[in-house]
Every structure is written in C-alpha cells, then in structure tokens.
Amino acid sequence: MERRAQRESTLDLTVIKGTVLGVKVYRGFARLCDLAQISKADIYDQIDNPTGTQRDLNPKHAREAYEYVKNHDFAFWPEVFLCARDKRVISFSSLKGLPHIGTLHVSLSRATNDDEIAISRVDGNHRLHFADGAYEDYPPIEKEVSFCIAYDLSLEEEIVLFRDINDNQRRMNTSHLDNIEARLTPEEQLKLKEPELYIARTLGQDKESPLYERVYEGGRKTHGQDIPLRSLTSGIGYMLSRPTKLRALRDADAQYKVIRNYFEAVKKWQPLAWQEPRKYLVLRGSGLWAICLIGADVIDRVLTKGTFTDEAMYEVLISGKNWNWSNKGEFQGYGGVGGAQKISDLVTGEFPDDSGVSVRQLFKQIMND
Numbered sequence: 001m002e003r004r005a006q007r008e009s010t011l012d013l014t015v016i017k018g019t020v021l022g023v024k025v026y027r028g029f030a031r032l033c034d035l036a037q038i039s040k041a042d043i044y045d046q047i048d049n050p051t052g053t054q055r056d057l058n059p060k061h062a063r064e065a066y067e068y069v070k071n072h073d074f075a076f077w078p079e080v081f082l083c084a085r086d087k088r089v090i091s092f093s094s095l096k097g098l099p100h101i102g103t104l105h106v107s108l109s110r111a112t113n114d115d116e117i118a119i120s121r122v123d124g125n126h127r128l129h130f131a132d133g134a135y136e137d138y139p140p141i142e143k144e145v146s147f148c149i150a151y152d153l154s155l156e157e158e159i160v161l162f163r164d165i166n167d168n169q170r171r172m173n174t175s176h177l178d179n180i181e182a183r184l185t186p187e188e189q190l191k192l193k194e195p196e197l198y199i200a201r202t203l204g205q206d207k208e209s210p211l212y213e214r215v216y217e218g219g220r221k222t223h224g225q226d227i228p229l230r231s232l233t234s235g236i237g238y239m240l241s242r243p244t245k246l247r248a249l250r251d252a253d254a255q256y257k258v259i260r261n262y263f264e265a266v267k268k269w270q271p272l273a274w275q276e277p278r279k280y281l282v283l284r285g286s287g288l289w290a291i292c293l294i295g296a297d298v299i300d301r302v303l304t305k306g307t308f309t310d311e312a313m314y315e316v317l318i319s320g321k322n323w324n325w326s327n328k329g330e331f332q333g334y335g336g337v338g339g340a341q342k343i344s345d346l347v348t349g350e351f352p353d354d355s356g357v358s359v360r361q362l363f364k365q366i367m368n369d
Helices: 034-036 059-071 155-168 174-184 187-193 195-205 227-239 252-269 271-275 286-303 310-318 336-348 359-367
Strands: 008-022 023-030 081-085 090-094 098-107 119-123 143-149
Touching: 008 034, 008 090, 023 034, 034 081, 034 143, 034 286, 081 155, 090 227, 119 155, 155 174, 174 227, 187 195, 187 252, 195 227, 195 252, 227 252, 227 286, 252 271, 252 286, 252 310, 252 359, 286 336
Parallel strands: 081 143
Antiparallel strands: 008 023, 008 098, 023 143, 081 119, 090 098
16 A cells, blocks of 8 residues: 655545546545545535535544544445545646556645535545544544545535435435435426425425424424424325325425415414424324324315315314324324324314315416415
8 A cells, every 4th residue: 555645735645547437536545634634524504504415413423433443453444435526626647657547636725725615525424523633532543544536526416426325325314315305306307206395395495384494404403493304295295195186286386385374274273382392293203294194184175165275274173173282192102104194083083074166276276376
C-alpha cells in the first residue's frame, strides 16, 4: 500500500481512475482522519436545508463506529463513498503510460471551506464523524481505509445513489426514503404513481393544511414534527383503497383538497390532540391509520350529499358517539392495521345513514373551488 504525501495545500492520494456502473470514480486508500477532514455531511432539513441528502446523524451509532475502528487491530469496513461536488476541489495526474493510475490532488483550502460542501459524504458519515479529531476525547484515527470518490454527478444523481445504497443495503428511516422518492419523482408523475405519498407530503407543506409543518420527512427533526411521513402515507393509502367517491375522483389534487378538509374537521373534533399530540392516539400509529379509515367513510357521506366542506365533515364526526381518544381511553391497546380497522368500525358504526350526487359534478365543483 503506497503512502501519500500531504503538502501544504493539497492532500495527494494514489488512486485508480475508473467507472462503476456508469458512475465515474477514483478509488484508493487514505487515513480516516484525512477523509473526514476533506468531506462534509449534507444533512437534510425540510426547513433550513431542503436540498440536503443525508439523514440526521445518530451520535450513538457514530460513537460505536469510532470505537470499533479505534479498538480493533483486525477489522473491516466497506469503502467510504464520497462525491466531489466542486470540480475545482480535485485534479488527477496519471502515471506515464498508465492513464488510469496516478495521483488525486485534493485542494485542502476548498475541501475544508466552511461555506460550502465541496466533497459530500454519500455513504460513511457515521464512520467519519468523529474520525478527524475535531471533537474532545476523540483523537484522530490514522488507520487507513478504502475510499471511492465520485465526480461529475448532479445533485439529483447523488441523491439517487444515496437512496439506492441505503434502501438496498442498510435499513434506514422510512420517512426519509419516502421524502427522497418524492423529490426524485416529477410532481405530475408522483400524483399518478403514488398519490398517497403526494397527498401526505403536501399536507405537511401546505400552509392552509391543519398538518402544516407537523409531518416529519426524515433528516433533522425539529419541534412539532410529530407525524412520520411514512405513517401518514400509509394512512392515506388505506383511505384511498376504499371503494368510495373519493377514490372515484381519480385526481390527486381533487383528492388532496377533500382530504385536507377532512383533517381540518378532525382538528375541530379532537382539538386536544393537536395541542398535546403525545397524550392522544389521533395523530399517532394505529390511531392515525384509524382516523384515515374513518375519513373514507366520512368523506363518502359528504360527497354523496354534493359537498366536501370541513363543516359538513365535522357534522358527521360529531353525529356519532363521543369517544375518548386519549392514551388511556377506549382505544388503548389497539395495534397495527387490524387495530386501526377495529377502531374505525367502532366509530363509523355510530354514524347515522344517508345518500345521492355524481362524481363528475363533485369533481367539477372541487376543482373550481
């Protein structure tokens, strides 16, 4: 294994230049502390960094990774995968007569610039986090590992690779994966292919939605993001799977308007669940799925009457029994989809019956609203 020289302004690494499944890369070996120094994690934050790629760091996982490599003389890691976003941060000098073998020159001034991410961490953030010695009680790790640096990638292509690596290999936060899938899919295509994901994500981003900024899409979690995108997407999917007039609308934008109004009605019906969500089942787990299943029935009733207002849905909700949705209430212990269905059957079984209007007329009315 060849040693690389570190000059004042560059980190010089012996590498092989090649292509992996269509991705142009340099591969070689380097000290963990050097790889940590020249790269940064682009943590996704739906408020402050909506173009980020990485999930939020798990400090416990990062510490375990550090201790593993520090305390084991015989160990192994898959290669750290980085991406040179700034073309000026790296340059390559090949050996005479060997165009694919040579030296990769990494500009330390550009790589360590705090104002930008010149080299991002696609896979290996937890392994690199403590390795550079910047944190107290965590000396730099000088052991060498294999690395791969991709280049000439667009941000979208980098996100695709991040998704594929994490979805196909190590399980990760499902809401973060759903968010990435939504970001990678053109909106009109998403509406057709996965309307439940489109509707769930829009519920968290629409300022007029009662769930605005309450849907957690992965990455860094902020206060108030108490509804996982994956849970809400599943719930909307259950709602849309019912053979109702809502499903017959067959337009994600129209369906979204109706579902948004339904959650507005639920907020009026169970206001304490919005104020103290941890004390109630309405916006959590099986309770949230039950609310969505109940919604299929409530929405069908009001659409049948030729309306889709939250007031009309609220009237349906209060027409039944006054249930206790607290953690210690009547639905305590109901788990999974089966528990959600039982809760829905209990609640909707108390609603009085009705009938009447064409889906075409409803669609026209909704889209003109």
